[in-house]
Amino acid sequence: MGKFEFEVVTIAGIEKTGFLDMDLPQVKIVSHPGRAESRSEDLGNGVNLELVAVPRGNFVMGSPNDEEWRNWNGNTFADIRDVNVEGPQHNVVINPFWMSKYPVTQAQWRSVAALPKVKRDLDPEPSNFQGNHHPVESVFWCEAVEFCDRLSQKTGQKYQLPSEAQWEYACRARTTTPFYFGETITTNLSNYRGTDWKFLDKTYPGFYGQGTRGIYRQQTTEVGIFPPNAFGLYDLHANVWEWCLDNWHDNYQEAPTDGSAWVTGGDDSYRIVRGGSWLYFPGICRSATRHKYALNIWHIGIGFRIICCQ
Known part of the structure; x- marks a missing residue:
């Protein structure tokens, strides 16, 4: 175990530039130092899995009623105005845990697949x-669970x-804005x-929001x-x-408030995915965005990260 240091970046604002503000807006970035505790698991052959x-x-889970793109219904691209997939907002208490610093990589997956x-x-x-x-991507939910089980057996x-609650709490990191970077996001940051x-x-x-268009890389990038x-x-x-543990529920009515996975009720043929992907536009990559995928479906935009509560 040990401490590591890093820079935390925030979008402080969008500045219009040029004659009559006709040039592309400029994103104003500020940063400050951060520090966190970490540890790692040795997976063999020089491969480690870092945890933070x-x-x-x-925290308050979910999004406020006026957050842009919260009306996306988590299943289709229909513009449904009365859907409340990200609500109602509710307070959740989270106990401490360890989370993998990055999404599980292909090297880490390969090492655990050999166990x-x-x-x-x-x-x-x-x-x-x-x-x-x-x-790693294109893995079923049950395969991500098997990865966790093999690592548990080894360690x-x-x-x-x-x-889902642990994921959103970890993502927000005490922010209440649509992204942990602030009110908007850029392709220089994600x-x-x-x-x-x-x-x-x-x-x-x-x-x-008031952000700028960027690039489309059309594939995953290296983590970190x-x-x-x-x-x-x-x-x-x-x-x-x-991937998250929870069954799919259409909203947060009667959701747990202790950070536990919601595995009762709902539709247990679907599980939650969070965070968006390389394939999706920024409104679907917010801290509060929820989406569902069937247990028997894999996708080139779905991976996972893991936690340990010990």
Whole structure:
């Protein structure tokens, strides 16, 4: 265990420039030093899995009624104004836990896939986009669970997917804005679709709020190349969606308030994914965005990260 230091980046504002403010807006960035506790698991062959201590706390889960793109219904691209997928907002108490600093990488996946089987086989090379330091993707929810089970068996500690509440708390890192970077986001800070996307006769913008359009990389990037949040966690906005433990529920009515996974009721043929991905526009990469995927579905935009509560 030990401390590590990093820079926390915040978008302080958008400045109009040029004659009559006609040039592209300039994003004003400020930063301050951060510090967090970390530890690592040795997976063998020079591969480590770094974990960051997420402190105890409480937060308001979900988004306010006026947050842009909260009306996206978590399933289709229909513009449904009465959907409340990200509400009602509610207070949640979170106990401390460890979370992987990055989404699980392909090197880490390959190492754990070589460990003794617990319940199911694992393909050591499932990903569409190749690279040891790229996030693993194209894995089923049950395969992510098997990864956790194998690592738990190897280490004697309990590893698992985060609950939806733990994920959002870790992502927000005490922020209340749509992104942990602030009111908007840029493709210099995250890997999402920064160009407009036309789909089913509707255009989904490559910018959010007062922000600017950017680039579309059309694939995953290596983990850790963008700034972390105030807890020292990387890549929670975009790159890959991340599996959570919870069953899908259409809203937060009667949701747990203790940070536990909501695995009763709802639709247990679907699980939650969070964070957005390289494929999606920025409005779908917010801290509060929720989406569902079937247990028997994999996708080139879905990966995961893990937690340990010990």
